[in-house]
Amino acid sequence: MSFLRSLRNRLLAGLFLLLLLFLALVFAGIGSLRAVNRAVEGELTTLATSSDLATDLVGSAADQVRTGESYLNQPSPEFRRDFLRLGDSTHSYRRRFRLLPGLSAEDQSALNRVETSQAKMEVAYAEAHALRDLGREQLALARAALARAPAESLIADVRTLTTRQQQRVSSRIEALRQRAGQREALVWLLFASAIVLGVGTAFVTVRSIDGPLQQLIDAARRFGDGDLRPTELGEMPAELATLARAMGQMGARLRGVIDSVIRESKGIGLSAGDLSAMSEELAAGSSEIVRAIGGVTENAGRQVAEVRSADEVIATWRETAARDATVAERVVAEGEQVWLLADHQRRDFTQAATTLASLRQAAQVGGAGARDLARHADRIGELLDLTRQLGAQCEVLALNAAIEAARSAENGGGISAIAAEARRLAEASREASDRVAAATDGLRALVAGQGTAIQGMATDALNVETTVQRGVIALDEVGRTTDSLRGHAADVVKSAADSRAIAGKLADLRLRLEGDARETVSASESVTAAAGDQSSATGEIATSAAALLESSERLAALVADFRV
């Protein structure tokens, strides 16, 4: 009977049942009235018909007897026709009487007797008429006398039939009255049943609603008081069961929500603490970045100043190289002259000795220039170390900035920019240092070569001087030595030209270093500004962390009263 678990269906079923009973009442009442009316009408019609038929039958039979007697007194064809016609009428009435409804077997037998009586009566009169026609009047009268008994029997039977019909109608009407009383009792019984059923349905329905509804009200009150613990409500109608299930689901969801709120408030508190600590770390990192950027800026300034100071060294180097070239050209010229002198003035050792002394002096001057050039190269190396240190610091700076950017998440945009700039600066510094190192290494190699050449020239000059001192016999050797000297002089000239080219390159390098240093300064200033922005963002983060902490405490306080 799951259909009746629904209040709606229960009410509909009750109403439908009541409606059916009401309709049954109406139909039973109307049907009873109509049936009684029809039955009474039918019985009355039957009674009237039977009464009429009996009257007609008796009247017709009486007329036939009268006509039969009349023929005996005065035979005529009309009397015979009337006798025959009245006989047919009497038979017709009897047949119609037989067709009346509700005739009993006794009635049928009575009608059979009526038919027999009529037949006998007719035959008696017919024979009497024949005898009368044959002139046997006494016999005719005697035969006619035989017709009286069946005629009386016919009339008596018809009366009996009529009486029985009246009694039957009376009994039928009495039966109808009893049936009407039974129908009335049935209607009252149906009416009482409808009332009992209606009251019972209403009582059961109200009772089935009231108890579960009170349970739901209690459950709702507990919900209102914050008691969200699950409760068992038991069996109840479908609609209330649906409501109870909905309340249970709502309680379960509320319990889940409150558990989630408690967990989330704790999580928010912890996250707020972490965020506060992170903001402090971020602030410290920003200070370090600012300090590091200050150092970078300072180093870049020094780098610029040192690069500018390198200008003088390079200019001096360039002048020295020019002088070396001039000297080397003069050495070549002097070598030419020595060779000419050696060739043409072998015989003049004095001029040769003087020439050799000048040559040795020039060699000494060249050696001193080479040593100066080596010292300058060493200083460029020191400057290169400084540039490499600056690049390393920039890399450290880029790494720290990247770490902070990752920690600061959404607020780390500025720090990311700083990290990118620092990374580019470090890469530029490293590239410049590599280039300067390569140039410096080349310069050192050239200076070393020049020093070696100058040292060789001095040695040769000493050898020539020794040779001069030894004698003229070595003039041929002097000539060859002079050729060698002229070759070395050419080498010196070439080295001087190379030194000038290196000096030009160093000047260009210096210009690029100065540009890089300026970019470093500019980047440092950007990083410093970003660090300032980061500091303000860090402050906001710290403020938000404090607000979050306060919110989590308020949330925890809100759900503290619920019992789950």
Add this chain to the structure above:
Amino acid sequence: MKQPGRRAAALTVLLLTVCRPSAEPVRIGLAGPFSDAVGGPMRQAAELAVEEINASGGIRGRPIELITRDDRGDPDSAVSVAADLVAESVVAVIGHVYSGTTLAAAPVYGAGTSPIPVITPSSSAPEIAQAGRHVFRLCPTDLEHGAALATWIREGLRLTQASVLYLNNAYGRGVRQSFATRFTALGGVMLESDPYLGDSPDVSVYLDRIQASGRSEVLVVAGNRSEALAVLTAARARGIMLPVVGGDGLEGIEQDGSIAEGVTLSAAYFPTLDTPQNQRFVRTYLARFPGSVAPNQPAAAAYDAVYLLRDVIATAGSGRRAIATALTTLGSDLPPYQGVTGILAYDGQGDLARMPVLIGTVRNGAVVRVESSR
């Protein structure tokens, strides 16, 4: 442990139990004057039909059980017989033979909420049509018999003046009335119309008057065979040699010897009909009841009635109302039945829609068909 023998026995019992209702017989009542020469052949023919049907499987597997009751041709007995058959819970009744008995019993069959369908083989009174919608017949009405005789006398014998002796019951009056109506309509003159009572009619005084008047050209006997025989005997004894004509009540009079020679009668059936159905029926009947004379109209109609009920019950079921409804529609919703007595179809009032009235004359101890009304 398995017990196949017991299981088979149980199955057999179950099958017998299940099949039992379908073998329940169809109970059909048969009422008539079986002790007289008219009703006896009717009973035999009905039993023959039931034997044939049951031998061929019955009605959808159900045998027919014939409940026979003798009403002795008396209306009072007919009423009690009808009450008895009602108590026997028959689904239909074949009977009664005479119009008086049928009219007396019809209300008994029609009482209650489930009227019993009645098929009378030979009750020809016109009132049968008003006896109730549950009453059917397998013969023409008296109106048709009387009218057919009047037509034959006027047009066949070309006689003008007729006297009628009639049995003073529903049958005799009906034949007399219909004869008189048609005869006068055809220009004939009705001289006498004299009633008599059945069994041993004394019509001598009527014959004396007819003989005295000397005007009658034909004598019409609207009664039964025995009465007609008495009339013939009395008339011939008086030297009245008028042709005697009668209705189907005279059926079988050809068996009464030479006195019946020349008698003309109307009938719905002659055993000499040359239809295959009739020839087979007569042959089977005489073989089944050796020593019997040829079957009469009530016998042939009762034989047809049993077969007609078989077909109707097989089609509509064995409910009384269903049977009556199906019989009413025979010839319209249901096809006409080709029986021994002819093609059977109803007009909606329980009368046959087309059943010719045959006219025959006794010649050499047999009825020779001389005319048909249609």
